[in-house]
Amino acid sequence: MSTGGEQRYVELFRLSKAYPNPYGDRVTVVDGFNLIMKRGEVVSLIGHSGCGKSTVLTMVAGLNSISEGSVVLSGKEVTSAGPDRAVVFQSPCLLPWMTAIQNVRLGVDRVFAHGTRQQRKEICEYYLDAVGLADSMDKYPRELSGGMQQRVGIARAIALKPKMLLLDEPFGRLDSLTRMELQDVILKILDREKITTMLVTHDVDEAIYMADRICMMTTGPMARVGQILDMPFERPRRREEVLEDPLYYDLRGCLVSFLEEQDRRKHRPAPVPKIAESDAAKSADASDQADALAHAEA
Numbered sequence: 001m002s003t004g005g006e007q008r009y010v011e012l013f014r015l016s017k018a019y020p021n022p023y024g025d026r027v028t029v030v031d032g033f034n035l036i037m038k039r040g041e042v043v044s045l046i047g048h049s050g051c052g053k054s055t056v057l058t059m060v061a062g063l064n065s066i067s068e069g070s071v072v073l074s075g076k077e078v079t080s081a082g083p084d085r086a087v088v089f090q091s092p093c094l095l096p097w098m099t100a101i102q103n104v105r106l107g108v109d110r111v112f113a114h115g116t117r118q119q120r121k122e123i124c125e126y127y128l129d130a131v132g133l134a135d136s137m138d139k140y141p142r143e144l145s146g147g148m149q150q151r152v153g154i155a156r157a158i159a160l161k162p163k164m165l166l167l168d169e170p171f172g173r174l175d176s177l178t179r180m181e182l183q184d185v186i187l188k189i190l191d192r193e194k195i196t197t198m199l200v201t202h203d204v205d206e207a208i209y210m211a212d213r214i215c216m217m218t219t220g221p222m223a224r225v226g227q228i229l230d231m232p233f234e235r236p237r238r239r240e241e242v243l244e245d246p247l248y249y250d251l252r253g254c255l256v257s258f259l260e261e262q263d264r265r266k267h268r269p270a271p272v273p274k275i276a277e278s279d280a281a282k283s284a285d286a287s288d289q290a291d292a293l294a295h296a297e298a
C-alpha cells in the first residue's frame with residue numbers, strides 16, 4: 001500500500017514567478033500554481049507558448065529562483081539544483097571533446113563517487129544500452145545524429161537515478177519518426193524505473209500518450225493550473241492501442257478546446273478607453289462599450 005509520502009511525493013504549493021521587465025517593473029508570469037504528484041507518476045504540462053511551462057519546470061529543477069510559494073520533493077524543500085532532479089532540455093548540450101560514454105560518466109562519477117570505477121562504467125553502459133546506443137558509446141557528439149545526441153542526453157539524466165525527471169520539450173527538435181522512437185524509449189525506461197516525471201510539451205498527442213495526468217495551464221501572465229485530465233490508458237502502453245481507444249479522441253478534443261478557449265481569452269479585445277465628455281456623450285460611449293464587450297463575448 002502506498003504511504004501518504006508517496007501520494008504527495010512532489011508538491012508545488014502556490015508557486016509564483018515574477019520576472020523584471022525592461023521598464024523596471026516585475027511581471028508575474030506564473031501565479032499560485034498548485035500541483036501534487038504521486039511517486040512514479042508522469043505529469044505533462046501543456047499550454048500556449050509563453051504561458052510559463054518552462055518557468056514552472058525550471059523552478060522545480062532549482063535552476064530558476066522561486067518568487068513565492070514552494071516546491072517540496074520527497075519531504076524536502078527545493079532551494080537549489082541537485083542530482084535528485086535530472087533535466088533534459090530540447091538540446092542535450094554534450095561536451096564535444098568527450099565521447100557519449102564520457103559525457104554520461106561526468107555526472108555518474110560525481111553522484112556515485114562511493115562506487116567502484118567498474119560499477120560506474122557499468123551504470124553508464126546500462127543506460128546507453130537502454131536508449132539504444134550500445135554500439136555508439138565511444139563516438140563523439142559530431143559523429144552522432146541529433147536524435148542520437150538526445151539519446152545520450154536522456155541516458156545522462158536517467159543514469160543519475162534521480163528522484164524526479166524533468167523533460168522540457170525533449171523531442172522538440174526531432175523529426176516525427178525519431179520523436180516517436182524516443183517517446184517509446186523514455187516510456188520503457190519510466191515503466192521499468194518508475195521515475196516521477198514532469199514533461200513539458202506543446203504536443204497534445206505526445207502528452208496523451210506519455211502522461212498519467214495532463215495539467216493544462218491558463219494563458220499568462222499570472223498563469224496557473226486551469227484543468228487537470230487523467231489519462232485512462234494502462235501501462236505499459238502501446239501506441240496503436242492508445243490511438244485505437246475511443247477515449248483518445250474525447251481527451252484530445254477536451255485538450256484542444258481548452259487551448260482554443262485560452263487563445264480566445266488572450267485575443268479578446270480590450271474595451272475602448274473613455275474620454276471625459278458631456279453626460280449625453282458619456283452614455284452613448286457606455287453603450288458603445290457594452291456593444292463592444294457583447295461582441296467580444298460572442
Ligand SMILES: Nc1ncnc2c1ncn2[C@@H]1O[C@H](COP(=O)(O)OP(=O)(O)OP(=O)(O)O)[C@@H](O)[C@H]1O
Pocket residue numbers: 019020029047048049050051052053054055056202220
Ligand atoms: N529570464 C527571464 N526574464 C524575463 N522574462 C522571462 C524570462 N524567462 C521567461 N520569461 C518570460 O516568461 C514567460 C513564460 O516563459 P516560459 O519560457 O516559461 O514559457 P513557456 O510556456 O515554456 O513557453 P514556450 O512554450 O514557448 O517554450 C514568457 O513571457 C517569457 O518571455
